Amino acid sequence: MASKGKVKNKIASPPESADLQGSLPASNQNITIRFDSPLPDEKPPEKVNIRDVAREAGVSVATVSMVLNENPRISRGTQVRVQKMIERLGYRPNRLAQGLSSKYTQVLAVMLPPLRHALADAYFGEIISGIADRAGKLGHKMMIEQAKPQFIKEGRHIELYERRFVDGILCLGFNEKHTFLADFAGAQYPMILVDNRFGPQPLDYVHCDYRLGANQAMNCLLQLGHRAVGIIYAAPESPTARDVVDVYKSRLGEIGATVDDSWMADGRFTDEGGAAAARDLISRHPDITALLCGNDKMALGAIRALSQQGYQVPRDISIVGFDDLQHLAFANPSLTTVHLPLYELGVTACERLIEKIRGKVERVAEILPTHLVLRESTTMVRQPN
Amino acid sequence: MASKGKVKNKIASPPESADLQGSLPASNQNITIRFDSPLPDEKPPEKVNIRDVAREAGVSVATVSMVLNENPRISRGTQVRVQKMIERLGYRPNRLAQGLSSKYTQVLAVMLPPLRHALADAYFGEIISGIADRAGKLGHKMMIEQAKPQFIKEGRHIELYERRFVDGILCLGFNEKHTFLADFAGAQYPMILVDNRFGPQPLDYVHCDYRLGANQAMNCLLQLGHRAVGIIYAAPESPTARDVVDVYKSRLGEIGATVDDSWMADGRFTDEGGAAAARDLISRHPDITALLCGNDKMALGAIRALSQQGYQVPRDISIVGFDDLQHLAFANPSLTTVHLPLYELGVTACERLIEKIRGKVERVAEILPTHLVLRESTTMVRQPN
DNA sequence: ATGAATAAGTAAACCGATTAACTTTTTTCT
DNA sequence: AGAAAAAAGTTAATCGGTTTACTTATTCAT
Incomplete structure (x- = not known):
């Protein structure tokens, strides 16, 4: 039994590795040169x-x-x-030869939307880290593609399979507006939609439980006494984003709070968008006491905009975000936010994709739980004095 | 595409259609669908x-x-x-077949250090964007690898070539401590070191002109009258990082300012590192009036730490960063910083690598110019009153 | 005219694996 | 003991291209 320590897949938590000692590959130690080779064996390439x-x-x-x-x-x-x-x-x-005669290339692609900084985004980065780690562990390589309009128009996303570049694709950051996703419908080519669903066709997906997350966030705000709660959402074309808005509305509806479009603003997932949305909301509802934000970046933008206008967070307004990006834990004030298991999401999506590639036929539709991380940007509502 | 009428196979689809779909590759002749479909868009797989x-x-x-x-x-x-x-x-x-019989795979790898958030980092992201765009334009695909210690130890970086996964590699974020880089020395395998040099061996590289950048930053600070200038550096194992320190020292030396280690602190390229370094420096030299930071993240951390201690930027202390990351242009105060042409760096590195792959033999050693972006975090030194 | 050079293709040998079908030996079962 | 089944390999076809050497038809220069 060559016990190679074949570690079975657990959802691993992010490794800490920071230290990289590149030790030279000491060439195979068992060289055992029998005859007297005067020269230390030179490397014939x-x-x-x-x-x-x-x-x-x-x-x-x-x-x-x-x-x-x-x-x-x-x-x-x-x-x-x-x-x-x-x-x-x-x-x-030789992997090319292997791929040519076998059915598999052992390569996956991660497809990102054509946003200018998709590759520098902490949200994507976290998911991709999970994908990369699991893919590596399962013997797969990972390519990155950006789905530029031209790229899609030329059918290059399908070409990826047809030319045998990859065995499967993971799609991050797309929504129902991206109709090319329908091209993957036939189950012809393994694809998994990550952190979203797709209405028009029953595509395989894995996403975070945004409904749960929204409930956790609303629980928090409601328990702190907030009733005048606004929301900064984004991408209404995205089912998971709509989940958040749905929950927001119904939770406020339940307690009889007014909830109409004037309490909602689109922050386009960006920093500045969040800031603009916050300014909007505050001007429409000066009595607003809390803000639910669709992601951390918008939450941060909102905090900045608000403090520039003289509001203090959380004293005047409580803010809850979504994502729980690492580097925001140190912001000031630090952000109360719904933790999305993005790394695990990547790991899971990668595993499911590889199962699909290997022939599994069941539909993939997995939803990972979130939890609230309570930090400094929320507090009890101020009693109107 | 237009008519979404025909819902694709549900689990329980009529036997007839299942029959049609599932079997007989025999008559690959056009199965002229007689229905109302004008175009017999047969999709022979x-x-x-x-x-x-x-x-x-x-x-x-x-x-x-x-x-x-x-x-x-x-x-x-x-x-x-x-x-x-x-x-x-x-x-x-079929790319596998092409690769097998030709000399090229048309795939490049980007190798990143095993930092936890390397894939979510704006600095890397910007460079990789440049690489991805140019690689795509030149008909190449891009893989991402993280150089975990285990990965290197097993010689998997060389395996990438030997197993014909890639034609060449771009190494980002490494320094002289990463001795495995020496493995690429023989010009045996095309590799380009991005945004750094490597002392121990003459490796091909493309990097930003950190000396120029440091001079631009120091020009700015000196012209504003600053004499008590500290520096938050990082990774002294990195030649380009040392360039900055060198220039800093010599420029201050030129004007006869004192410059010793007490004015320098390691911020480890991180947000919190920068904050800690700033606290350190300010406690050692309460009279410090300006801070040069090795990157924007540390600069941001420094600003935060300083303002938490009651200092105002730039009124009390001017700060200059390095990188010019997009999303920091909106910080408050916005950051004066040395713009590094990271996207272009990626583009250039990618081009050079592909030239190398195609057989070019000249050593690659290119240095791209920087420029200063003047924003709000710097101002004239306060006259001691 | 005429031999040489050029243009435009073709045949067949690779590239380096996987895998289906077959063979030979060893076990198993009754 | 003898037939059937299992175990352990081997042979050869195959995957889908590229490329070298060779052929044939033209064009060119003298």
Whole structure:
């Protein structure tokens, strides 16, 4: 039993790794030079292929291949012998050849919307980290694509499969406005929509429980006595974003608070959008006491805008965000926010995608729980004196 | 596409349709749908390969291949005829096969340090955006790898080439402490170090002109009358980071200002690191009037720490950063900073790498100019009254 | 005219794996 | 003991391109 410590998939938590000691790959230690080679073995850049291994090990090419793929048809003895030779020769199977003759490329693509800073975004970054880690662990590589209009128009997203660049795609940051997603409907090509659903077609998805999150946020605000609560939302084309608005409305409705569009403003997911939305809301409702924000960036923008107008957070207005981005934990005031398990979301989406690739047929529709992180940007409503 | 009428297979779909879909690849002839669909948009999932194209176009496989590769040996007439057939059949060359028989995979890797949020970092994001855009334009795909210690230890960075995953690698965010970089020295495998140099070996690199940037920053501060200037640096193992410190020291030295280690603090490139460093410096030198920061994040941390201690920026202390990250232009106060052409850096690095891949041998050692962006975090030194 | 050079294609050998079908040996079952 | 089944390999076809060497038809220069 070559117990390779095959760790079964747990949803791992983010690694701490900061220290990187690039130790030189000390070339295989078992070099055991028998004859007196005066020169320390220079490296002949001869690329060794599967045939070389087969010849040296005295078996057929097929056997080597089967050893490589851990085919149980090979006996333990041969397995070990061939493995030894593989290491001795430093053989690395050519992935192009493997992909050509097998069904899989072992590559996934992460598709991002064509936003200017999608690649620098903490929200995406967190999800992608999860994807990258799990993909690596499962022996897959990860490509990044941005779905520019031109790219889609030319059908390059489908080309990704057809030309055998990738086995599957994870789509981040899209919504129902992105109609090209329907191209993935036939189950023809493995794709998983991450952190959203898609109404028009039953696509596979994994997303955070925005309804739960919204409830947690509203629980918090309501328990603190807030009744005049505004919302800064974004992307009404996004089902998960609508979930938040729905919950917001119904929770306020339940307690008989007025809730109409004048309490809602679109912050377009951005910093400045959030700021503008906050200014809007405060001017329409000077008596507003709390703000629910669709993401942390907008929450931050709102806080900034409000404090520039002389309001203090949380004394005058409480703010709750969504995301729980790391670097905002240190903001001032630090942000009360709904924690989205973004890293785990990436991990899960990646796992499901690979299962799909391997042939699993069940529909993927998974929803991960959120929780509220209470920090400084919320407090009890001020009693009107 | 237009008519969404026909809902695709629900679980319980009529046997008839299931039958039609599921089986018999036998008659790949047009299954002329008699319904009201005017265009028999048959979607034969038959994968068409180069042989099919050759047969249909009445030429040899070699000719098709040459058309694909725009080989001038093919006459204009044939070229057009074959191209037409390629489009008619919707042929897409299999990249694995292309890679296997040609020298190139058309894939690049971006290697990042194993920092927890490397993928969510605005600095990396900006560079990667440039890389992605240019790579796409030049017909290359982009992979992302994080150089975890284990990854390096197992020699997987070299494996990337040996197994033909990629043609070349761009290394971001590494410094001289990352000794594995020496593995790329032999010019054996195309690699370009981005935004740094590497002392121990003559590696190819492209980086921003940190010396110029530091001079621009110091010009600004000195012209504003500052003499008591501290510096928050990071990663002394990084040549470009040392450039900044060098310039800082020599510029202050020139005007006879005292400059020793007590004016310098390591902010580890992070927000909190910058804050801690600022607190340190201010306690050691309460009379400090300006702070040069190695990046925007540390500058922001410093501003926050200082204002928490009752100092006002820029009234009491001027701050200059490095990077010019987009989302910081809206900070309060907005940050005076040295603009690094990160997007262009990515573009350039990508171009150089692809040239290397194509066989160019000259050493790559390019340095891109910076400029100062004057905003609100700097002002004239207060006259000691 | 005529041999040489050029243009435009083609045939076939690769590239380096996987895998279906088959063979040979060893076990198992009755 | 003898037939059937399982175990452990091997052979050869295949994946889908690129590229070298070779062929044939033209064009060119003298």
